[in-house]
Amino acid sequence: MPVLHTLKRAGVPLLTAAALYAAPAHPAAADEPGWTAGPAAGTAAAAPGGARPYFYLAGNAGTVLEDRLALTNTTDGERTVTLRGADAYNTAEGALAVRPAAPGPGNAAPGAGAWISFGAATTVKIPPRTRAVVPFTVTVPPASSPGDHPAAVVAAEGGHEVAVRVHLRVGGPTLAALTVEDVSVRGKGAAAVIAYTLVNRGNVALAPELSVRARGPFGEDTERGARTLPVELLPGQRVELTEPWPAAPVLDRVRFTLTVTAPGGARATAATSAWFVPWRLAGWLGGALLALGGTTAAALHLVRGRRARRDPLSDATSLHVPEPEHELTGAAR
Missing domain, CATH: 2.60.40.10 (Immunoglobulins)
Structure with a gap:
């Protein structure tokens, strides 16, 4: 009661x-x-x-x-x-x-x-x-x-x-374990985000922390220190999260490495790579290359046309063909 x-x-x-x-x-x-x-x-x-x-x-x-x-x-x-x-x-x-x-x-x-x-x-x-x-x-x-x-x-x-x-x-043995899966990069520029999935593989609830490292051949390495994620991951559950990355480069191929840890010794890493290309500039360059290719093709076509219209004997050496001579077969009549 x-x-x-x-x-x-x-x-x-x-x-x-x-x-x-x-x-x-x-x-x-x-x-x-x-x-x-x-x-x-x-x-x-x-x-x-x-x-x-x-x-x-x-x-x-x-x-x-x-x-x-x-x-x-x-x-x-x-x-x-x-x-x-x-x-x-x-x-x-x-x-x-x-x-x-x-x-x-x-x-x-x-x-x-x-x-x-x-x-x-x-x-x-x-x-x-x-x-x-x-x-x-x-x-x-x-x-x-x-x-x-x-x-x-x-x-x-x-x-x-x-x-x-x-x-x-x-009561009994506890295990803190997790995995990071399905890492990808979505969007471009300031709107770029890193999408990933966290899976609790243990038997205790986790308060995960995430750190991100970005490496590119044309830029400096960038590392974002560990921060606590606004989620409590329950045992056996999976969640789909995104991490903003407004510092995406203008032109580079970047490899992102995600490291997730949680109290109790849980730790997991995963990585993915993505191209960052200024598509407007790429469009301009592509248009210029296309125009250049068209001009070259037209020039080749014009040259070939001129060769086809020329007289095949115009440049040959002149040949003299003698007129036939009348054969004399008898005395004058």
Whole structure:
């Protein structure tokens, strides 16, 4: 059963919602829903001041873990909120999202979201100006693999959903590993970007850092130091990212080398090459060469035509053909 706490209208600050670590399954309404959801305060894992941005639970396979969700009604009317567990994943662009409630064709097999249970409190009625603290359990199956199992607690009412992340780690050996794939260069000039795919090959979530080195035969080597990418890469997930490269050369063949690292010893490199050519200048040069080629062909054609029209005997030596002489066969008549 949820524990209800009445909030005073003045003098006591309302609890704020935890930072959303996963995108809502449905677009949020333009106005505020009138309620918030987040980890309940008062546990050893809470930060100073009692606030926790997400749930963090750890245990071995076969154990049952417990925590509490706080729902706060900030309006003068009763709110009815439904609760469920959900699997968390990376979108193709790297954002964190949660699986829909109803399984369907193409959905991934159930993960840690199915381990979350609110018992009989899957639907909670929250009186006006009241905070409800709802306990829930996470039952880790005995055959669970070690490492991170991304999940979330989802609260919903009237088409508005709020997902609060559950960072769940199952005890055992952990492996931080990743690969960089499908590296290519898109665009030109200041709009050039390096596109690539990151794949988490280990069993723990990664906070990757990227460094880029560019080398060209006609230009100096350029190296961009490591920077933390704005993505948390979950185990088994792949994301497609781009890195701006506004310093692309005017004319050069550049080899780009990407190096990605992450805490825990994860490291991967990949490379690609690309030509940077000023296509307007290339078009002008191509037109000039084409015009030059046409002029040369016309000149050759003219010379050959003149030779064909000349008299074949005009330059020959004149031949003198003597007239035939009459043979005298007898005396004069």
